[in-house]
Amino acid sequence: MHAFIGQMYPLCRSITGAGFRETLSLVSRHIPLEIHEVPTGTPVFDWTVPKEWNIRDAYVKDSAGRRVIDFRRSNLHVVSYSIPIRTTLPLAELKDHIFTLPEHPDWIPYRTSYYQETWGFCMSHNEMLKLKEDHYEVCIDSSLEPGHLTYGEYYLPGEKEDEVLISCHACHPSLCNDNLSSVAMITFLAKHMSEHPRRYSYRFLFIPGTIGSITWLCLNEEKVSKIKHGLVAACVGDPGKSTYKKSRQGNAEIDRVVAHVLQHSGSEYEIMEFSPYGYDERQYGSPGFNLPIGCLMRTPYKCYPEYHTSADDLDFVRPECLADSLRKYLAVLNILEKNRTYLNIYPKCEPQLGKRGLYRLIGGDRETGFDQMSLLWVLNLSDGSHSMLDIADNAGYKFSIISKAAEVLEEKQLLQLTENEITG
Amino acid sequence: MHAFIGQMYPLCRSITGAGFRETLSLVSRHIPLEIHEVPTGTPVFDWTVPKEWNIRDAYVKDSAGRRVIDFRRSNLHVVSYSIPIRTTLPLAELKDHIFTLPEHPDWIPYRTSYYQETWGFCMSHNEMLKLKEDHYEVCIDSSLEPGHLTYGEYYLPGEKEDEVLISCHACHPSLCNDNLSSVAMITFLAKHMSEHPRRYSYRFLFIPGTIGSITWLCLNEEKVSKIKHGLVAACVGDPGKSTYKKSRQGNAEIDRVVAHVLQHSGSEYEIMEFSPYGYDERQYGSPGFNLPIGCLMRTPYKCYPEYHTSADDLDFVRPECLADSLRKYLAVLNILEKNRTYLNIYPKCEPQLGKRGLYRLIGGDRETGFDQMSLLWVLNLSDGSHSMLDIADNAGYKFSIISKAAEVLEEKQLLQLTENEITG
């Protein structure tokens, strides 16, 4: 995954344009992505698909012809969606268009101006301080013209039409944790899911932030009711602890599943309530949709100093953190797949486990096997109103143990799926 | 307010009689009070309006003719509702009719005997110890005769008939915190409310404790269903922290509003569960009414040593504490007035704030404005089931900020009142 991030890193992505398309094309080498192109001007709820932005070069030259800012060295140097400009300015006027981070004087900040036609440069504060009184040649060789908004979609059909949605934004230029980490991780997650049988159908979205989810929701409104669970993936490669931001519903199955996985992960984690800020969970969780979609990340937006700066680079994301995030996503999907509700076929008193080979030979033993106890929990709570996850959480057990116990009991014909599970 | 308390302080109030009437007359100088007179003997639920009590003078004279107890020096010296008496007694017999506070030997206690015809004197323990063996002339020049129970009522109509009830007892003689502090504060509160437009109607009651609220509830039973919120005001002038005793319902809007005000007040406070003891919230919160009426005070009854003694005097109530209590009452009424429920007109995805001038120009800024976030909270939770107070409490914001955000969003036609708010 880290190597894949390295491939995508140099491209200058924005919410539209060639950089985004090339990124999707890199993803397509791993999974069969369907590419959608939505024309500029398409109304999407209260918004309109914007003009397409592309950039070839940009620089600021001093009077000696030296590039003091050079887009070819970092695509963060140009404010995203800057209009084309070619002019010469004295330092004072130039500074009105320059953004720096005085508190981190060596880092270049990341800035955008999607819905206001203007232009600007970002640079490190130290470099800015070196600029002398001079006349500077400014050039942004960009275009902002009718075109398309592009997004990638991968739909994996399962046994049932009920869907799990996994979404990430892929619109940031050379920033690794936010959000090439998720682009890479979802690519590998999708590939893995495609190779195994699935109860649920899965939909993986690679979209520009905000306008991308708004566009998808608007164009796919009739499919939304099929989404039963979902996650927005972001910032999954930094060394911070896993953090889950709950869906707007707050107690949806996805919220309880992620909490279970983190609780039994053996490492530190944090669970946050929903708030209407952050990534595309804002749109999925708008009151008109209120989808059960949370956001599973590591360190949240704005909570690490490298956020939205040139320091969010290839060194900031770690292979072992990416792997850990992928493992947790897989654990979540595994529970969603297996979280069924069963009925105890012998609900009156305990069934006799001994005659089915499920009981220890000599009674009165001073130690009770783990499996023994998990069988009893599954039998006792399989009254049609407790899912396997409910039972695991009630019993304080890891889901996998309860799931295994249910499997054994189903084999021995002590357990059957509820009517709802069979017909639903 | 403190000066007003000073005017009322010398009067000898009880649950009926001239002192109570004169107090209402002082209140009437500030607000147009309606005075009600209910005849002795009127049945009010399980009770009967008692005889009217009036007192002109009272004393105990030693054989030398010196007044050792003198009603003219403090009206606390006579047990309230003492029957007229004129007799001569030896010290031992006199002592059967004298009440003191050995633990605070310089203070005169406050005693009453409303529903048992008897007589008595209260004095400081130290003064009592000075009494010598002697024959004492006892005189209580009082009358206990058919008359009236008097109470004052000020009704302020608002846009709707739904009412907020603010009630205080005004039946104590020279005691300042309990309860001239509330009489003064409610007078000023009522005056303030009369000078501004109001959504709710307001009813302010100045009544004798217990029998006053019972009488009012009995005579106004058909109006009770209009009371949507209410507070009993008592002990609002002492230097202790604000204390709120919840209504019997426990989670009524008034309970949540007062909790919000105290939580954001910046000073210490305490919230107590309802209990069937205290002031007139006992009657408003009897099971047959169960009104959403709490009690917002400072130090509660019986929790300060000066309670019901001569030490609850003009020095014990502080102008700045009275002002602080008034501010909190005004803050509570302000939230009740503004606590509306709105609908987001664009519930599917976020509306585009930028094109309405509600979004910062350059995205990616590392600091999110407070107002930005409050707009998002209001939009996200305005699904018809969250009031402004719900949103403020969910978001952890002060009500005023959320209310301001809603105002701006309503102006921009992103928000509208729910049907219920319009028709209700």
Next chain:
Amino acid sequence: MHAFIGQMYPLCRSITGAGFRETLSLVSRHIPLEIHEVPTGTPVFDWTVPKEWNIRDAYVKDSAGRRVIDFRRSNLHVVSYSIPIRTTLPLAELKDHIFTLPEHPDWIPYRTSYYQETWGFCMSHNEMLKLKEDHYEVCIDSSLEPGHLTYGEYYLPGEKEDEVLISCHACHPSLCNDNLSSVAMITFLAKHMSEHPRRYSYRFLFIPGTIGSITWLCLNEEKVSKIKHGLVAACVGDPGKSTYKKSRQGNAEIDRVVAHVLQHSGSEYEIMEFSPYGYDERQYGSPGFNLPIGCLMRTPYKCYPEYHTSADDLDFVRPECLADSLRKYLAVLNILEKNRTYLNIYPKCEPQLGKRGLYRLIGGDRETGFDQMSLLWVLNLSDGSHSMLDIADNAGYKFSIISKAAEVLEEKQLLQLTENEITG
């Protein structure tokens, strides 16, 4: 109770057979027990009533004819339900049939093998170490043949048919805390209940563990709906603190009553959630019955080292602990009997307590009587939706005080039972 345990201690009980019958016969000297005999082979839900087991003698003799293991010295020496055997074995082969407790080398463990036909001996680890290479004569003079499962039942009719079930297992041989302590305590509890008038009917069961409750539930399925509350009694004589394991329902009246008793007991206690392991509450709390039956014990199963060993003897159970347990059981039943729901006949405002002699003469007293306050709580919450226990828990009072207050108020005709209480 301790003396009674002493009488039962020597008998060799198992889940069937003469020892169990003799135990019931000792109980019958105190209460008129009905003895039920259920034939071997009777199907009971998923189980079958097993063969009856009886034992006369058992030993292991060395080649010198010395009994190195002797059933006559402790009935724990034989694995319960051992089949008859008479053979001679070298030490190595004998050891395959010997169970010891290396961590408590002087204690004999307790072992059973009800549903697998085999044989074995238990002995102290130290004694086992003394066994030398030799040929040992092994004899178990037992029989395992068609017969009956025996249980004792004592039904005490009350005013209504609604039942309280008190159940204990009586199938362990010479083990005192588990469970002769409960056999003795329930005997005395039943005797006590029979001597007083009762609102509820009571059913006391003395059964073999697991198969006994399964058998009773199967043969009495039509009576189960009458069981409104119940307790499984076990381990009530050890010096540990009282422990209550909640019913599967978790918030049944029995759960709240026991919690109240323990909370006001003045001594340490613990409350555990239900789990599908332990004693017969497993069967009563199987999903097809889900009865409101908890388990009130002292130290729980497996939580004391003496559990299921020869150290659970007459010294381990203490007369004062048995008495304390009995007192708590009586307190629980007392609350169940008296936990009625009343209606305040004067729900609008407080009734005038003074004219009924229920109010202190002189008002303004600085101390409020306990009883005064309990009267107000009962009046305020007797709106038909609060039982006496609800009121006690709300007010933070001991049930007995609230119950006494209700009694006084009912006498004064301020309170009446709700319709449900009268007709139900």
